[in-house]
Amino acid sequence: MKITVVGSGYVGLVSGACLADVGNMVLCLDVDARKVARLQQGEVPIHEPGLDEVIRRNVAAGRLSFTTDAAEAAAFGTVQFIAVGTPPGEDGSADLQYVLAAARQLARHMTEYRVIVDKSTVPVGTADQVRQAVQQELQARGVDIPFSVVSNPEFLKEGAAIEDFMRPDRIVVGCEDETARKLMRELYAPFQRNHDRMVWMDVRSAELTKYAANAMLATRISFMNELANLAERLGADIELVRQGIGSDPRIGYHFLYPGIGYGGSCFPKDVQALQRTAQASGVELAVLAAVEHANEQQKQRLVDKVVQRFGEDLVGRHFALWGLAFKPNTDDMREAPSLTILQGLLQRGATVAVFDPIAMETGRVAMQAAGIALDRVQFAESANAAVAQADALLIATEWKPFRSPDFEWLKQALKTPVIFDGRNLYDPALVRAQGFEYLAMGR
Numbered sequence: 525m526k527i528t529v530v531g532s533g534y535v536g537l538v539s540g541a542c543l544a545d546v547g548n549m550v551l552c553l554d555v556d557a558r559k560v561a562r563l564q565q566g567e568v569p570i571h572e573p574g575l576d577e578v579i580r581r582n583v584a585a586g587r588l589s590f591t592t593d594a595a596e597a598a599a600f601g602t603v604q605f606i607a608v609g610t611p612p613g614e615d616g617s618a619d620l621q622y623v624l625a626a627a628r629q630l631a632r633h634m635t636e637y638r639v640i641v642d643k644s645t646v647p648v649g650t651a652d653q654v655r656q657a658v659q660q661e662l663q664a665r666g667v668d669i670p671f672s673v674v675s676n677p678e679f680l681k682e683g684a685a686i687e688d689f690m691r692p693d694r695i696v697v698g699c700e701d702e703t704a705r706k707l708m709r710e711l712y713a714p715f716q717r718n719h720d721r722m723v724w725m726d727v728r729s730a731e732l733t734k735y736a737a738n739a740m741l742a743t744r745i746s747f748m749n750e751l752a753n754l755a756e757r758l759g760a761d762i763e764l765v766r767q768g769i770g771s772d773p774r775i776g777y778h779f780l781y782p783g784i785g786y787g788g789s790c791f792p793k794d795v796q797a798l799q800r801t802a803q804a805s806g807v808e809l810a811v812l813a814a815v816e817h818a819n820e821q822q823k824q825r826l827v828d829k830v831v832q833r834f835g836e837d838l839v840g841r842h843f844a845l846w847g848l849a850f851k852p853n854t855d856d857m858r859e860a861p862s863l864t865i866l867q868g869l870l871q872r873g874a875t876v877a878v879f880d881p882i883a884m885e886t887g888r889v890a891m892q893a894a895g896i897a898l899d900r901v902q903f904a905e906s907a908n909a910a911v912a913q914a915d916a917l918l919i920a921t922e923w924k925p926f927r928s929p930d931f932e933w934l935k936q937a938l939k940t941p942v943i944f945d946g947r948n949l950y951d952p953a954l955v956r957a958q959g960f961e962y963l964a965m966g967r
């Protein structure tokens with residue numbers, strides 16, 4: 525099948541590359557000429573495990589190509605994905621200008637029947653707006669071309685996006701006509717594996733499904749974080765509680781890890797956008813408002829612990845911070861709790877040495893954007909280098925290489941053997957037996 529993908533960001537690239545990998549011809553459209561030129565050479569602008577390889581393989585095979593030419597892209601695919609950004613507007617609602625501009629662009633050059641697929645995360649009702657925008661453009665051109673608008677939200681986790689696309693739990697498609705349905709079924713046939721993964725529904729339900737999934741997961745994490753805070757006070761161990769409740773299949777073990785709050789490009793943005801949608805419809809989402817509040821508090825928890833241990837005034841103190849990215853296997857710094865932690869330490873007068881296996885450069889850029897004074901941040905060469913002469917070690921991201929440090933060495937390297945672990949990486953008994961003061965989350 526011939527497929528067009530508008531927007532070569534995270535979602536567009538992963539979708540385009542994976543669809544090409546199963547034999548389709550895919551053309552990706554982006555406004556950024558430099559990015560398009562690099563991609564055409566097989567150079568991938570984002571960090572996602574395995575993506576480089578899939579892109580290079582398919583570019584080389586002639587199945588995947590990139591263009592800045594909207595007319596060419598519109599003439600290409602029978603199925604045309606819109607995968608452009610939906611950044612939060614000033615009030616937290618999703619800004620649809622890029623989605624609607626993409627729809628108009630496709631319509632301006634439309635020559636025959638097309639399925640336009642909303643892949644971007646968009647509020648309920650967006651497909652109607654896309655349909656209207658396309659209709660208006662066609663009318664302005666004085667042509668009458670049939671088209672369908674479909675909602676097909678993505679459920680790709682950063683760091684595991686290729687796997688999530690290739691082996692999906694479910695493929696949600698909001699679709700209200702038979703022609704589009706047939707094409708979408710054909711498109712996703714290679715990804716079904718041993719049973720049908722398609723979940724068909726009306727367009728509005730599909731749009732809501734995406735927000736519902738992320739809001740539910742964010743709620744789960746926030747509630748777990750609150751339970752962890754309580755466990756800590758009560759002298760219970762949240763990790764044991766987690767195993768105790770996770771064994772109930774209604775609860776399950778997945779996505780139940782307490783930490784320093786959720787970050788990333790999706791949860792914070794989607795939780796806000798869903799609240800704006802609800803407000804606009806006159807519905808109160810009291811639970812979700814609490815989730816957002818709890819998450820903001822949680823991002824401060826590690827600094828609160830530092831203050832409890834070292835006092836409010838941190839002038840003259842120096843800390844090591846392991847992990848900058850909002851989660852492992854990505855260099856993504858969007859809404860990363862590490863930024864809140866850094867701010868909290870620096871504001872109180874401390875200096876900090878940071879290390880992340882891959883998010884050093886994106887980390888620097890994000891710190892600058894957040895107005896963090898870089899003169900008091902040292903970008904260390906390695907995890908060990910960051911620790912030298914530090915009053916304590918803080919852990920913000922559960923990267924694999926942080927999981928089994930040489931504790932003997934670490935104890936010598938730190939000025940005081942204190943670890944603030946925001947991700948519960950270690951066995952408390954073991955670390956304490958090595959002579960550390962170990963302050964983790966909920967244990």
Ligand code: UDX
Pocket residue numbers: 678679680681682683738741745778779780781782783784785786787788789790791850851
């Ligand atoms: C998420 C959704 O999982 C994905 O389906 C959606 O399409 C996009 O948003 P992503 O943002 O890549 O994906 O990250 P995810 O792995 O879901 O983690 C989100 C945040 O929750 C991270 O900050 C992570 O550290 C935190 N988290 C996750 C926890 O604190 N505890 C957990 O148990 C799981």
